[in-house]
Amino acid sequence: MEQLLRHQIEKIVQLTDDEFHLVLSYFSFRTYKKHQYVVQAGDMAPNDHFVVKGLLKSFYIDDDGKTHILQFAMEDWWISDPQAFHNRTPATLHVDCIEDTDVYYISIDSREQLCAELQKMEYFFLKKTAAGYIALQRRILSLLSQSADERYHQFAQLYPTLLQRLPKALIASYLGVSRETLSRLAAG
Amino acid sequence: MEQLLRHQIEKIVQLTDDEFHLVLSYFSFRTYKKHQYVVQAGDMAPNDHFVVKGLLKSFYIDDDGKTHILQFAMEDWWISDPQAFHNRTPATLHVDCIEDTDVYYISIDSREQLCAELQKMEYFFLKKTAAGYIALQRRILSLLSQSADERYHQFAQLYPTLLQRLPKALIASYLGVSRETLSRLAAG
DNA sequence: AAAAACAAGTGAGCTATATCACACTAACCA
DNA sequence: TGGTTAGTGTGATATAGCTCACTTGTTTTT
Structure with a gap:
């Protein structure tokens, strides 16, 4: 269990x-x-999980009460409200559990202490954040350039596990498509 | 001129x-x-500017030959193909100049040497990358939840300078809207 | 074991935005 | 300095995807 975390770190730096x-x-x-909440919008959320x-x-509820999913996280992934985490401000996102979940979590303060003490961990977090940045750029590109159908099939190909574990309505919300439209795409 | 760079770094760490x-x-x-290219898709692009x-x-040209703008950068901003930069792989994006431009640039190798020598610079780049990540999450949210009209007016409010300096067609491409639709929005 | 809540599919009609086509003006450059 | 290219606006039409309304099957909950 600890090994999962160690293994993930050691993909980037040796310990x-x-x-x-x-x-x-x-x-x-x-x-x-x-169904339990890990982060609630409005609360402080100084931890990364x-x-x-x-x-x-993780998701945002807009002014019309509509839910938009920013991220899923399963085994070996990290999740937080990044803005609340890095800037020590109240959360604007919610994070909740779709299945029973176990996490290791670290506060921003602990993380900074850890990095001060063990320099290579700062390198690890830098690499991890950069990889996240690149992934988000890819998602923006897919929102700008692809049809609902293309986005769905790309998602299915990229995350076959999530496709099975998630209700379709959540995938729709992640892709920025209505539940009904996604249902029609999934058929074809 | 150097002072601009120094000032930007010192917003986060003192030197x-x-x-x-x-x-x-x-x-x-x-x-x-x-009109000059700083990065060309297909070439190595190990520098951040x-x-x-x-x-x-910075922009991507998709399979249909359509252009999608990922980022603008003016004074005090950074720009690169992040994937090419961090992973030392050939670029998939292009970066070119909309106006005559002066930059300070650093290669990924130099950046890593610099961070090894001066620890607090690694902290600076970590903070900068995290801020970028948060900005991209916000943009994804705006693509998921807002209409073309809302996105345009938010852009106008957030970047009044860019609104003046950029042709509308480029803003349209950044927002994921057609030139014509944006022209009609801009009126109202 | 019954009731409630969740998940998924589908028809019908609507609307935001795309596409195509053309016109006009301003800026660039040979 | 006159011709070409970039930038912008606008009408007409097309369409991808949304919304609303209903059905059916499947888990949870009590």
Whole structure:
């Protein structure tokens, strides 16, 4: 379970056993039930969460009360309200659990202490954030250039696991398509 | 001119004169003419560019030959093909100049050496990348939840300078709207 | 075991935005 | 300095995707 986190870090920087135990000491572990909220808009949300088991989503509720999904996170992924996390401001997003979920989480303060103590962890977080940035640019490009149908099929190809584990209505909300339209696309 | 770069860094970390000269020694300076390419899709593009003067765009050309603008950059902004930069792979985006432009640029290798030598610069780049990530999330949200009209007026409010300096067709491409539709929105 | 809530599909009509076509003006450059 | 190209506006028509309304099957909940 810890190994999942260690393995993820070691894709980018190598750690001795002692170093990994230092890293781990800055994290906490927690369990959530399906439907439980991890972050609520309006509250402070100073933690970033590494998913060990389960499935979550982060989403925004707009002025018309419509829900828009920004991110899913399953095993080996991270999730938070990044703005609330980095700027220490109240959350504007919600994060909740689609399945029973286990996470390791770390506060922004702990993360900065950890990076000060173990320099290569700052390199790790920099690489991780840059990779996230690139992924978001790709998603913007797909929203700008692809039809609903193309986006759906690309999603299906890219995340076959999520396709199975998620209700279609959530995928629709992530892709920026209505439930009904996605249902018609999925058929063809 | 150097001061612009120094000032931007010092919004996040403080530097002594010696430290700033060290930082600057890792950058190079270059001038571009309007219409000149800074990055061409297919080429290696290992540099990130800090704009001292001028205006640029990064864009993707899709399979139908349509252009989609990912980013503009004017004074005090950074621009690159992030994927090509971070992963040292050939570019998939183009970057070119909308006006005559001056930049300081740094290669990924130089940046990593600089961070190894001056730890707080790694903190600076981490913060900068995180801020960029948050901005992209906001843009995704606006693509998911807002109408063309709302996106245009939000852009106009957020970037009044760009509104004046850019041809409307480029703004349309950035917002994911046709030139004609944007022209009709701009009127109302 | 019944009732309620969730998930998925589908028809009918509507609307925001795209596309195509043309006109006009201003800016650039040979 | 006159010809070409860039920028903008606007009408007419087409269409992808939305909304609303209903059905049916499947999990949860009690």
